[in-house]
Amino acid sequence: MSRTLCLMALTALIGCPKPTVPTEPAAPLEVVEPEMTLPEIPFEQYTLDNGLTVILAPDHSTPIVYTNVWYHVGSRDEEPGLTGFAHLFEHLMFQGSANAPGEYFTPLQEVGATINGTTSFDRTNYYEEVPAQHLPLALFMESDRMGHLLEVLDQDKLDNQREVVRNERRQRYENPPYGEAYKKLYEMAFPEGHPYAHMPIGSHADLEAANLDTVKDFFRKWYVPNNASLVIAGDFDTETAKALVDQYFGPIPRGEAPVRRTAEPFTIAENMEVRQYDDVPERKVWLAYSTPGFYQDGDAELDLLSSVLSGGKDSRLYTALVKEQQVAKDIAAYQSSLGLGSLFVIQGTAAGDHTTDELVAAVDAVLADVMGENPPTVDELDGARANFEAGFYSGLQTISGKGDTINRYFMYSGDPGYMGADLTRYFEADAADVLASGQQFLMAPRVALHIMPTADNVDEEGGAQ
Amino acid sequence: MMRAASILALVALTSTAMAQDSTIPFPEPLPTPDFELPEATSHTLSNGLEVRIVENHEVPLWGARLVIRGGTGLDPMDKAGLASVAVDMMDDGAGDLSSSDISRRVKRLGSSLSTSAGLDSSTVSAGGILRNMDETLGIMAKVVTQPTFPEDEWSILQSRRVANANAKLEDPDTVGREAFYKQLYAGTYQGSVTTAETYGAISLDDMKAFHAAQFRPDNALLLVGGDIDPATALPILEKHFGSWTVDGEATVIAAPEPAMVEESVMYFIDKPGAAQSVIRLGGFIGTRMDDDYYDLHIGNAAFGGAFTARVNMNLREDKGYTYGARCRAWYPEGPGVWFCSTSVRTDATGASLDEIKMEITDVLGDRPIDTDEVAYNVSSEVNGFPGQYETVSTVLSEHADIWIHGLPSDWQGRYLPGVQAVTVDSANAALAARLVPEHIVWTVVGDREAVYSDLEAFGLPIIELDRQGNPIQGN
Structure with missing residues (x-):
């Protein structure tokens, strides 16, 4: 029996473990083997004229809808001197857009949404889970910050969120013991200048140096519909969702295709x-x-x-x-x-x-x-x-x-x-x-x-x- | 159809709007779909063990939890950590299976098995791929009913717990949280903090006694959910758990009755060189059965519970002092606890304390929660309600909570009416009744050199604590 073989192998390696219960051997394990049925998620994928990839995955089990936009930009795409920029930018995406000025959370939380965004080495994503009837609001909000963020972005918002992000850095990486271990590990494992040689949180110095012009350039370069993918999952009617996507995301102009940093x-x-x-x-x-x-x-x-x-x-x-x-x-x-x-x-x-x-x-x-x-x-x-x-x-x-x-x-x-x-x-x-x-x-x-x-x-x- | 027509109208408007750079209006919602709470069926095994089953056939998974009343709240003060290690040890040897056997078998089945102790309850959980449910439940039943508490495993675990108890003293979040509860509960049970000494005082006999007293079919609830139905699951549950019997009767656990703090005090713990100050403040409130439970819930959501609440909007989005600040209510056995917590930039410690105090003073005085805030937060809660019941796991958790704390069986059904009945007056009355400034305990963990003068200026009496939450001599 393979379990016994394994035990013997281990015994040879590390000495005999002290038996904890000196009774007769336990009954053999009865394992039902898999039949190789692979899980799948039904979906429909298409692309808008402006290059936005749209993926619809209906699931009517609970009356909620989840929208998730991935922008194909992460900390790996940051130029030297701009570490932490992709993440700082993520915060600015929650500071309001031309047609929904004010806090991004405000209208969505009012309808019971769960909202957030995350930045990693490879991508930045934004999501909201809303009651099914509020799919139009979720798409309106996401599209407005994709299409109309810069009209209302100002120095005060940048200054405030720069402070928030620096506090996030202190709270998550500086105050806890070993908080900066991964920063050091990635610096050691990748050569200087490699896209993964710095962490998404960035440095205080680079965050302090971020200015409004750089922020706007970053948005124009990376936050174009042809560099994003929108997933809608949950309890929705496909035709309704397509019409809403056309309505809200269709008018956003295609941008120049950004070239990602690679290695x-x-x-x-x-x-x-x-x-x-x-x-x-x-x-x-x-x-x-x-x-x-x-x-x-x-x-x-x-x-x-x-x-x-x-x-x-x-x-x-x-x-x-x-x-x-x-x-x-x-x-x-x-x-x-x-x-x-x-x-x-x-x-x-x-x-x-x-x-x-x-x-x-x-x-x-x-x-x-x-x-x-x-x-x-x-x-x-x-x-x-x-x-x-x-x-x-x-x-x-x-x-x-x-x-x-x-x-x-x-x-x-x-x-x-x-x-x-x-x-x-x-x-x-x-x-x-x-x-x-x-x-x-x-x-x-x-x-x-x-x-x-x-x-x-x-x-x-x-x-x- | 109205909705289709309005979409077309919006499309037409949008195209011109883009060109003219005028506004795109906020959309109207679609029709609200029906929602029914997922139901659990109740059953009893032949030994009297109560069972709840929740079906969900989306994926071929199952999960089970055996919950018992009794957790770390039962720990003797000098043996803090007892329930936690006793429960931790249960999968380190059971019946004829060693720790490695259990781990290897569970893994081989594509399953998981874990144990945990909370304040008022303890849990053994298992789950995984449906095809191996029967065999995994057999292992789980051994862990629940026949743990062996092997000495060599305890030796390893004890060393680890002692090391953890020492290591946590370097983590400001943990130090602040434990000091807060220790001072708030002032010597009653929840205030007991695990240390190297308390772990050192625990014996295997203590653990066996805890297991024998608490893990009994008449003090347990078995919750099972997933791609199953009662007809097929019950015989399997009966096979593994139906013959579990013990002598005597289960002990009824008395709810603690800690005293209110008489005078508000600032407790301070030094963490030289800290990048931030960790702030926590709060006090006792009522229970979930009090008349003002939903009123306080909405009042607090507006004050500090939500991202968009006053406290976070002020400290984070306006001042930039913190990554986040939240207040919430927590309801263990006995009185509930209301608290706020945040970590703030060291040089903004005094300013943050002042802003929090001002928010409390204002909400109780000149700037009570207004109509819009109540409507906003009621809307948020009501709309978000169906999403809370998406997974079997959360449904099972709620049933466990109802059982552990003896809440009425229609507890889930009371939520929407309760929240919708909240008014401006009732929300403010609940805040006024529960958030009494004189009864609030404040704790700050930070760099003494940088923040102590701020604390003095704050005006409360200051008591300095060591990292285990004990007053330092000479204060």
């Missing part, structure tokens, strides 16, 4: 290590490896491998580091996928008096073992696959989940209906594929960021950053 596939060439000493309570370490971007070969395999390594209390890293050797308090591994190339991150906290160096050594031993004598088993991978399968369905439980999924697939793969193909990647990756991806991408140079309490900073030469 050749990048691979960390040699190991790099940074040790920081800070006002933090514990010793933590982040390891990052260069890995393939969204939906590229190896991306799904590394997702599956991350589950084998750190998904649950039977996973390889948890068993070795947390349970057996007790060098780590916690350990996590994940493929952090982005469009131009991803990072595979292993993040852990040292337990007790152990050092991050001991933790890293233990990680390396597990990786060597998994890539060598004890590769991922069929059983482990079946479990990982089943969990990803459940995750796919889980994302379809809400109308907003469907809407986000469709727009994400459209932007990254060009096909809003990519979900079946996406899940197929997980079903079709076998143990050999997963092992090959692990060997190729994790047995490679990496960056290591150690962040430790200030009190640790003794008798170390040149370590402090």
Whole structure:
């Protein structure tokens, strides 16, 4: 039985775990295997004359409608000296437009909407979930800021939201311990000037330097209908929705097609290590490896491998580091996928008096073992696959989940209906594929960021950053 | 059709409007679709265990929660964290399964299994792909009824909890939140804060006793939802949970009766070099069964609950002091708690405190909530109501809440009429009755050197606390 084999393999690796319940072996597990029915989201896609991509996904289960506009611009498109600009701009999109002056939230919240926007490396999105009868309002509001933002944008709004964003930076990244770890990690993992070498939140200096002219140029360049995709999901009549989309978005003029910043596939060439000493309570370490971007070969395999390594209390890293050797308090591994190339991150906290160096050594031993004598088993991978399968369905439980999924697939793969193909990647990756991806991408140079309490900073030469 | 005609008219208007740069009007809504609350069916297993089932056939998933009355609110002061670790340990060994067995099996089934302790209740949850529901429920039932509390797992968990208890002292948000509740509840149960010492004092026997006392079929509710129906699900639930029996009777948990704060005080916790000051203030209010519950709900939505409420519009959108400021009411067993929280730029600490105080003074005095604000927030709540019931998970949560707190069974149905009955007078009367400035506790976590003079200028007596919320000697 494969479960027993797996146990034996683990035993060889890390010594025999102390049996916790000395009784007869538990009954064998009865697993019902999948029949390979792939989830799909029915949708209709078309393009307006001005280039706006429209994707309609009706779902009448609840009387709500979700509209989601993705602008294909993110922090990766920011020029040097303008870090944080895409996100600052996102805030300005909530400050009113010519035909709906005043706070963007005001008329939508009055009808019970859930509203927000988010900015990431690869895109900026805006959404509102409204009661079904208020679809016209949602489309009116979204179209008005796409078509008529600049008429009413002024210095006061910029100054106010600049302060709000700088407070967001303080609240989310500066005040919490380790809040700027990812900023440092991405700076280390990508070369200076690479689109992913800076975080979407940007720097105070660049935010302070943002002026109204630059803001307007940014809008004119990126916020054109031919650089956006609109998803409408939920309880609506298709013909009504199409008429409303024509009415509100149709008149917005097409702009010049913006050229996104891109980068050749990048691979960390040699190991790099940074040790920081800070006002933090514990010793933590982040390891990052260069890995393939969204939906590229190896991306799904590394997702599956991350589950084998750190998904649950039977996973390889948890068993070795947390349970057996007790060098780590916690350990996590994940493929952090982005469009131009991803990072595979292993993040852990040292337990007790152990050092991050001991933790890293233990990680390396597990990786060597998994890539060598004890590769991922069929059983482990079946479990990982089943969990990803459940995750796919889980994302379809809400109308907003469907809407986000469709727009994400459209932007990254060009096909809003990519979900079946996406899940197929997980079903079709076998143990050999997963092992090959692990060997190729994790047995490679990496960056290591150690962040430790200030009190640790003794008798170390040149370590402090 | 009226609607089609108006759309055409708008299109014609829009084309000329664009050219002339005049206005595009706000649209009229479409017809409002019907909405019915998703229903749960009630059942009882042969051992008396109560069951609620909610069907939803959109995706081939299922989910179950076994909820019991009793959570961290039952922790002895010197063993704060007991319920939390007891429940955490339940999936670290159950029946003939070890921690690794449980984890491996659950994962292999494409399922999830988790445990959590809240203040008044504790929960074991499972769910996943429908085809493996039966086998997963079998594991869940073992976790609920036969946890083994293995010593080696406790040793690992205890170390982790001790480390977490120390680590949280560096996180200003956590320090501020815990200090607020510790001072507000002043020695009664919710004020108990976990520390390395309290985790050190907990034994496996304590956990076993907690489990034995609280996890009983007569103190539990089993909620199941998803792509299922009662006819097929009930025999499976009966198979796994129907033979669960225990002796004796369940203990009735008494609601706490903490005292009101007599005099408003500013508690301060130093965090040298902090980029922001973390502000939290509030006090006790009534319960959800009080006559003014919906009035306070709408009054607070206008005052501080919504993004568009006075407090956030002032501190964020007008002054730029913060990323966000909100006030809300929270209803555990016993009295509810109303509080506001925000993180503000360090050099705007004094100004932010002044603005918050001014908003309170104004709403209780010269600038009460007006007709438009009430209408606006009632509209927001009423329109947003159907969207609250989109997922099985939220429907199950509401049924759990009703059961845990003994709310009337038609609680969900009372919401719309309750909110729609709120008037300007009733909203302001609720705010006046509940937001008594003398009873408000204030806490600030920030950089002493930068903000202390602001706090002194604010005028309240200042008591400095350490990061565990204890008064520092000499204050």
